[in-house]
Amino acid sequence: MLHPLHFVISERLRDRILSGTYQPGDQIPSEHQVMAEFEVSRITARRAIANLAQQGLVTVQRGKGAFVATQQKVVYSLSSPLLSEAEMARQGVEVTVENLQYESVTMPAEVQKILGGAIAYLQKKILLFNGIPSCVDVTYVQPDLGKVYARELRRALTFSVLEKHGISIQKVDAVIECTQADYETSEQLEVPLGHPLIVNRHTAYSQERGAIVHGESISRGDRFCYSVRIERGGSRE
Template structure:
């Protein structure tokens, strides 16, 4: 089944932007030019442009036209668990905003119960689902399970700030992080929240954080747009 015309057109324009055919700050073809090129209606062209604006790829200026946005990709360095996302992005001059979608006590999946070493009699944890906005554009959905005593104690702070710095400020240092990065496709929720097409490839950073005494305190997955967020690591030869 073919996708709607406006999605097909916006995808073609997106590919031109990412390929550098339209550089940051450049004006996109006018509605009239796009109508002539794709042989579609004005409504279809406007919906295609709206898709680009929703993805943070373009911005419309009344009376002037539509322009390619300045695309800054956030880079998170994985070398040290002591360097947190908020601090790393601040060093890059990128404004980070946290938007909490869910914060509630739940019974987590069996795999998470084992990773967090939850008691079998009462295996509960706090689930937090939040969107990280980078320069006001959705860049990442973060899904985290936190130990119940920590979630209850720090509920207010966790809902408005990044998790690791909150833990550090409350004397819960992150000593070690076990992580794995893989790709996944956007489901309907991720498509809506991250403003990407359904099935779009996303980067997923699975992580379990440990505090003093090698005690696990949280397990999560950070699911990010590859055009807004990437990871960097420095490797040294073991001697």
């Protein structure tokens, strides 16, 4: 047997999706129908459909069925305008912030090296885009800033608040990576365990103060992406 049965079946279904036999939003055959059409047991039929879900081609809904995915990714621009309400509004996305945690803590050792000192404000929030939980943001903020702007930071995007008060971000170091949802994140973003996530681990610096913010933003990988424009001055580093 060259390929397992469940795989052969999922490829057949995949072809129908890509060729448009099943349009985005359409329901694909139920487990029962797959069992009948390909003459396999339910476990094999389930497995075939699970393969499609794992490739992000369909989303399954208990009690209803499996439906062809239909998605347009929202773009985070990493260049000039850092993630802001205005930038998201331009893409037709309304941002609301749900605060999970906001308190003064002693930072883990890695973060102490970056921000300096031992104490910082730790904020955890969930960003809802058009009401949909889309991003988990965990950020450490320098203690003086975290204290002064506490009320606003709880309710809005970190960089928007800082820039509004004249604290301009001069440089940002960012690492973009992808991971898979663990239990906590899968609950927060309402995705299955292991769902692909796109993570932006960032440190922001201001001219006068040095590193002022360090944190990570975790978003659904199937709905978001980052764009960057790199201009080269002709010089080589």
